[in-house]
Amino acid sequence: MEFARAFLKVVSKAERTITLLAFAIMTLVIIADVFSRKITGVGIAGAPRIGVFAMIATAFVSFGLASDARRHLRPKFADAWFPAHWDGAITRVQELLTAAFCLVFAIVAVGVVQETYELGEATRMLRIPVWPMQAIIPLVFFIASIRHSIFGLIPELRPVLDDAEGLDAIPSSVTEGAEGEKA
Amino acid sequence: MSALVLSSSLVLMLLLRQRIVIMLMLAAGFSYLVWGDGKLGYVVLDTWAAADQEVLLSIPLFILAGNIMSRGSIARRLISIMREAMNPIPGGLAIATVLSCAFFAAISGSSTVTLIAVGSVMYPALIDAGYSKKFALGALCAAGTLGIIVPPSIPLILYGVMTETSIADLFKAGIGPAILLTSLFVIYSMAMNWNKERAPFNFAALVDALKNGVFALFMPVVILGGIYAGWFTATESAAVAVFYAVLVELLIHRDMTLTELKETSLETATMMGSLFPLLMMALSINTFMAYEQIPAALVGWMTELVSDPVSFLLITMVLLLAVGCFMDIGSAILIISPLLMPLALSQGVDPVHFGVIMITNLEIGYLTPPLGLNLIVAMTAFKEDFWLIAKSVVPFLVLMIIGLLIVTFTPSLSLFLVK
Numbered sequence: 001m002e003f004a005r006a007f008l009k010v011v012s013k014a015e016r017t018i019t020l021l022a023f024a025i026m027t028l029v030i031i032a033d034v035f036s037r038k039i040t041g042v043g044i045a046g047a048p049r050i051g052v053f054a055m056i057a058t059a060f061v062s063f064g065l066a067s068d069a070r071r072h073l074r075p076k077f078a079d080a081w082f083p084a085h086w087d088g089a090i091t092r093v094q095e096l097l098t099a100a101f102c103l104v105f106a107i108v109a110v111g112v113v114q115e116t117y118e119l120g121e122a123t124r125m126l127r128i129p130v131w132p133m134q135a136i137i138p139l140v141f142f143i144a145s146i147r148h149s150i151f152g153l154i155p156e157l158r159p160v161l162d163d164a165e166g167l168d169a170i171p172s173s174v175t176e177g178a179e180g181e182k183a
Numbered sequence: 184m185s186a187l188v189l190s191s192s193l194v195l196m197l198l199l200r201q202r203i204v205i206m207l208m209l210a211a212g213f214s215y216l217v218w219g220d221g222k223l224g225y226v227v228l229d230t231w232a233a234a235d236q237e238v239l240l241s242i243p244l245f246i247l248a249g250n251i252m253s254r255g256s257i258a259r260r261l262i263s264i265m266r267e268a269m270n271p272i273p274g275g276l277a278i279a280t281v282l283s284c285a286f287f288a289a290i291s292g293s294s295t296v297t298l299i300a301v302g303s304v305m306y307p308a309l310i311d312a313g314y315s316k317k318f319a320l321g322a323l324c325a326a327g328t329l330g331i332i333v334p335p336s337i338p339l340i341l342y343g344v345m346t347e348t349s350i351a352d353l354f355k356a357g358i359g360p361a362i363l364l365t366s367l368f369v370i371y372s373m374a375m376n377w378n379k380e381r382a383p384f385n386f387a388a389l390v391d392a393l394k395n396g397v398f399a400l401f402m403p404v405v406i407l408g409g410i411y412a413g414w415f416t417a418t419e420s421a422a423v424a425v426f427y428a429v430l431v432e433l434l435i436h437r438d439m440t441l442t443e444l445k446e447t448s449l450e451t452a453t454m455m456g457s458l459f460p461l462l463m464m465a466l467s468i469n470t471f472m473a474y475e476q477i478p479a480a481l482v483g484w485m486t487e488l489v490s491d492p493v494s495f496l497l498i499t500m501v502l503l504l505a506v507g508c509f510m511d512i513g514s515a516i517l518i519i520s521p522l523l524m525p526l527a528l529s530q531g532v533d534p535v536h537f538g539v540i541m542i543t544n545l546e547i548g549y550l551t552p553p554l555g556l557n558l559i560v561a562m563t564a565f566k567e568d569f570w571l572i573a574k575s576v577v578p579f580l581v582l583m584i585i586g587l588l589i590v591t592f593t594p595s596l597s598l599f600l601v602k
Contacts, residue, residue, distance in 0.1 A: 019452045020445065027247065027425055027448075030240055034422045038414075048237050055243060056234045059463075062456030065449070071457040072202040077509055077553055079200060094200045101205045104212075105227070112227040134231060 004150045005157055008068075011143060015064045022061065026054035046126045053133050060140045067147055070159055088155065095152030099145045106141035113138060185217045203514050204457075207464035214471045229467035234459065237418060238344060242458070244421030245335045247451045248428040249291035252402070254447050255432035255439045258300035260396035261286050266308075267389040274376030276312050277322055280305045281368040284326035285361065288333040289403035294549055295560045298327030306565050317575040318375060320567060324557040325579030326368055328549045331512065332542055333361040335406055335424070340417065341462065341516045342538045345469065346524045350417035351410050352535045355600040358407070360543055360590045367582045398431045411600065458513060465517035478525040485526050492530040496591050499523060500544055507548020511556065515545055539597040543590050547583050550576040 033047035066072050082090060117131040151158040189210065196206050211226045219225065252258075265279035265286070272278055280301065288297045302323045309319035331338045334354035343350035393400075406424050409415035415423060432439040439447075472478060489495045506515050520541060527537040549557040552573050562569045590596060 016449060019456075020449055023243070023448050023452045026240070027244065027422075030244065030418070030422045031426050034415075034419045035426075037419075048240075051240055052235060052237055055240055058243065058452050059234060059455050059459035062452040063460055064456070065453040066456030069453050071453055072204055073457060073461065073511055073514060074200060074202045075197055075509065076200075078197050081198065090200055097196070097199060097201060098205050101208050104223075105208060108223045109227045112224045112231075115224070137227060137231065 001154055001157070004154055008147065008150060008157060011064065011147065012068055015061050015068075019058055019062045019065060022054045022057040026051050026058060029054065049123055049125045056133065057136055060136050063140055063144060064147060067144060067151075068159055091155060091158070092152045095148045095155075095158065099148035099152060102141045102145035102148060106138045106145060109134075109138035109141060185213075189213050189217075204460045204464055207461065207468060207518075211464055211467045211471065214468065218475060219471060225471075226464075226467050229470045230463040232470070233463040233466035236344070238340075238350065239459075239462075241335075241350065241418040241421040242337060242340055243451060243455050244418070244425050245337060245340070246293070246454055247448060248421065248424035249293055249296060250447045250451050251425070251428040251432055251439065251444065252290045252399075253296050253300050254443060255428075256436050257290060257396075257399040257402070257431075258283070258287055259304060260392070260399045260436075262301060262304050263392040264389070264396045264400065267385060267392045270382040271384040272373065273381060274373045274379055275381060276305075276309055276379075277314060277318070277372035277376050278369050280309065280319075280322055281326040281365060281372055284323070285329045285333055285365045286400075286403065288330035288361075289335075289407065290399070291330060293337065294328045294330035294546075295556055297330035298323060298557050298560055299564050302327065302561070302564060313379065314376065316567070317571065319575075320561060320565065320572050321575035321577075321579050322368065322372060323565075324550055324561050324572060324576050325583065326365075327557050327560075328546045328583075329361060329364060331546050331549075332357050332364065332539070334358065334410075335417070335421070336542065338512050338516055338542050338545070339538060341513060342520050342541060343417075344462070345465065345517060345520045346534060346538070348534045348538055352601045353538050354407065354410055354417065356535045356539045356597040357542070358600060359596040360539055360586070363589060363596060364543075364583065364586045367586050368579065371578065371582055398435055402427060402431075461514065462517060465521075468518075469521045472521065478522065481522060482525045482529045486529060489530070492532055493592075495526065495530045496532070496540070499527075499540070500587065500591060503541060503544035504547060504551075507545045508551045508553070508555075510548070512542075512545045512548060515548070516541065533594060533598060535601055536594045536597045540587075540591050543583075543587050547580065547587065550580055550583070 029044070029047050030051040033044045033051070036047075037043040113131050113134045116134055117129070121130045122128060123130060192209060192213070193206055196209060208226070211229070212223055215221070215223060215225050262279065262283045265283045266276065269275040269279040269282065283301045283305065284297050287301055288294070291297055291300065306319055306323060309322075310316065330336070334357045336354070336357060339353040339357055340350050342348065343353050402424070405427055406420050409420050409423060410417065429444065433441070433444065485495075489498065503515070503519070506519065510518075520538075523541070524534065524537065528534065532540075549555050552558060552569075555573070555576075558569060558572050558576070561567065561572050565572075
């Protein structure tokens with residue numbers, strides 16, 4: 001259990017760092033490109049491509065952050081259809097099913113990345129190979145599979161939140177801020 | 184038979200409390216395996232193709248700009264201007280609440296953020312000023328929904344991405360309905376609070392509030408003015424919005440630190456982590472459906488049942504109102520808009536107008552139990568009973584349905600800036 005806890009901590013930290021870096025690159029590159037185009041009339045060559053790749057990295061890597069924050073949307077209206085004492089078992093099945101789907105997706109993605117590598121696909125503008133960027137998909141879903149397996153097998157490690165699921169549109173910072181002001 | 188297997192599997196997933204992204208993964212995989220070429224790899228390729236689009240850049244950038252502004256003092260400054268300006272009018276504080284929500288919505292692009300940012304200041308103020316709890320909650324919850332119709336709106340961007348409709352045109356088209364709904368709320372607030380005590384007009388205080396909030400007021404002008412004048416595309420305006428938000432909050436207002444900016448960016452990225460995989464899976468299913476000509480078949484079947492645009496729009500309204508009760512707006516747009524769009528086109532409905540109809544329709548879902556997001560947020564933020572909040576929004580729901588009917592059957596209200 002301690003190993004799993006340590007693993008999750010390291011993964012989360014790495015995900016936060018990569019996400020933040022990719023997000024900063026995406027934002028700065030696009031802002032620089034827009035200002036360059038508006039001021040000099042010429043954009044930065046390849047900037048939108050870099051921005052899109054950084055966005056893809058952010059979006060996929062933050063899949064894990066959303067899992068940690070329990071921000072993945074799910075319909076909740078059927079939650080009350082089973083007795084409350086089944087909750088523990090259902091949650092385990094929920095997590096293990098998610099893990100299984102992520103694993104299948106990761107395995108299929110490996111095949112796709114391999115195909116892209118063999119075809120030697122490169123981006124139009126930047127002329128760099130696509131496969132290293134695509135490789136983020138299997139990597140992220142493998143990690144997601146491990147993470148959700150851990151949540152399913154050791155429920156104590158599953159993030160405990162008040163009621164975050166389904167309220168993904170609300171940044172917690174805003175909620176906290178608002179409650180703080182009220183208090 | 185296969186359709187029955189898929190439907191049963193999805194119901195089972197629902198019972199097992201599965202995430203929507205996993206359910207979409209199942210639907211996409213099943214579709215390709217059973218009805219397509221039998222290759223699961225297409226789901227991954229579609230996911231990649233869906234993510235690899237420049238237009239998507241506007242989503243995280245607008246969310247980031249909104250989150251930065253929400254975390255800073257923009258809301259407080261806007262509210263201050265509205266309060267000073269509306270003080271001498273009957274129901275002035277209520278009107279200030281509605282207008283603050285509308286204005287803040289033009290900055291944040293999110294209904295729940297608008298509700299919390301404005302509500303945290305205005306709810307106690309309304310109660311202190313003698314407004315009933317029921318009215319205050321109703322006004323805040325309803326005006327909070329303006330966040331998704333007032334541009335820049337994330338649901339409008341999602342609709343644009345899913346149906347390949349110009350996002351800039353959708354933003355322009357959202358302005359008319361947003362003004363209409365805001366006006367309906369303002370008129371109702373004034374009528375309901377006609378006899379409330381009015382504060383005297385204080386010109387000096389208004390000037391002071393304007394001085395403090397001028398940068399907040401200028402934000403929608405930058406975003407919408409830039410798009411309307413043709414200076415910016417949606418993505419460009421999103422980048423400018425982030426730049427402006429950082430500039431204002433970090434350097435001018437100085438209400439945000441670099442650490443807070445980092446936290447806000449991480450928060451935005453986490454939202455991307457839940458939204459983007461959903462978007463990519465939905466686009467994968469969309470690609471499959473287009474490849475298999477399912478929308479065309481649906482149009483053929485529907486045209487036999489519905490012979491005129493009015494019936495189509497009425498059926499769509501009822502469908503979306505029902506969907507809004509059980510589904511969040513993002514998922515609803517991602518799943519339903521590609522199916523309804525060909526039908527709308529076949530009935531001669533303008534795609535931009537249809538987008539606005541869809542968003543206005545689903546906006547009502549923020550106020551309808553059991554899953555009305557603004558009801559749940561208000562319950563959490565204001566610590567009030569869910570059913571009290573649900574009852575408090577009823578008059579506003581009626582106003583919104585009236586507004587929806589006007590938006591639906593008066594296309595020029597949405598399209599006057601587009602054409």
